[in-house]
Amino acid sequence: MISIFFLVSSLVVIVTPGQDAALITQTVLRSARRAPALAAAAGMITGGVGHVCLAITGVSLLLRTNPGLFIVVQITGATVLLFWGAWTMWESFRPATARGPETEPAGGRSFAIGFLSAATNAKSAIFLLVFLPQFVPAGLPPISTMVVLAAVYLTLASTWLTILVELVYRMRERVLARRTRLLLQRIMAVVLLGFAVRLLLGL
Numbered sequence: 001m002i003s004i005f006f007l008v009s010s011l012v013v014i015v016t017p018g019q020d021a022a023l024i025t026q027t028v029l030r031s032a033r034r035a036p037a038l039a040a041a042a043g044m045i046t047g048g049v050g051h052v053c054l055a056i057t058g059v060s061l062l063l064r065t066n067p068g069l070f071i072v073v074q075i076t077g078a079t080v081l082l083f084w085g086a087w088t089m090w091e092s093f094r095p096a097t098a099r100g101p102e103t104e105p106a107g108g109r110s111f112a113i114g115f116l117s118a119a120t121n122a123k124s125a126i127f128l129l130v131f132l133p134q135f136v137p138a139g140l141p142p143i144s145t146m147v148v149l150a151a152v153y154l155t156l157a158s159t160w161l162t163i164l165v166e167l168v169y170r171m172r173e174r175v176l177a178r179r180t181r182l183l184l185q186r187i188m189a190v191v192l193l194g195f196a197v198r199l200l201l202g203l
Contacts, residue, residue: 002152006135010153013131014160019081019195020044023117024161026088026188027110028168029181036110037168041161043114045154050119052150055129056143070122077120078196084113085192092185128153 023044027037118124132153136145172181 002149003135006149007152007156009131009135010156011160013127014153014157019117019121019192020114020161021164022188022191022195023084023114024164025168026084026185026192027113028165029172029185029188030088030091031110032172034165034169037165038162039110040114041158041165043111043116044118044161045158046111047115047118047121048124048154048157051121051125051128052132052154054125055132056146056150073120073122073125075200077117077122078200080113080116080120081192081196084117085189085196088192089186089189092182092189 023040024037027040028034031037128150132146132149133142135149136142
């Protein structure tokens with residue numbers, strides 16, 4: 001059921017840099033901890049589970065057939081990225097005494113940002129709607145097979161996001177000076193703003 005082609009194709013899609021990777025990188029640089037970024041990753045995977053459920057039940061077809069709904073979802077996603085990118089940029093220019101310690105508790109906010117970033121990515125929903133059925137072998141029940149494929153896909157995505165959190169954290173702690181970290185934080189803010197603008201221009 002799980003072909004090598006499906007695994008390779010999934011890995012290529014997952015590790016290709018996108019807004020999830022930018023958000024994870026920004027969260028690690030900003031918080032100086034793994035936990036907030038892992039919470040954001042959990043939010044992204046939760047949003048991905050929602051997309052999979054919509055794809056399997058066919059609800060995601062509404063995004064393809066209803067341009068108005070697609071636009072609303074895209075604008076919501078762009079708003080989330082605009083807010084987080086602007087907040088990150090503003091915070092990076094605040095004096096160190098105003099920012100306080102370069103840490104923040106994991107949980108609610110990071111999870112919510114990750115979830116909203118993934119859940120409002122309408123193109124991701126449509127992608128899964130088109131991607132998963134291609135790998136359902138002939139003769140197997142499509143729904144249950146797509147559930148298994150989706151579980152494998154999300155497991156690979158979870159693993160990659162966890163590895164990315166660890167890589168960025170170690171780079172931050174062992175390689176980057178504080179000034180360089182702030183510069184990268186601002187670059188990630190610009191990247192997030194760029195993704196938001198791209199979403200808006202794609203309407």
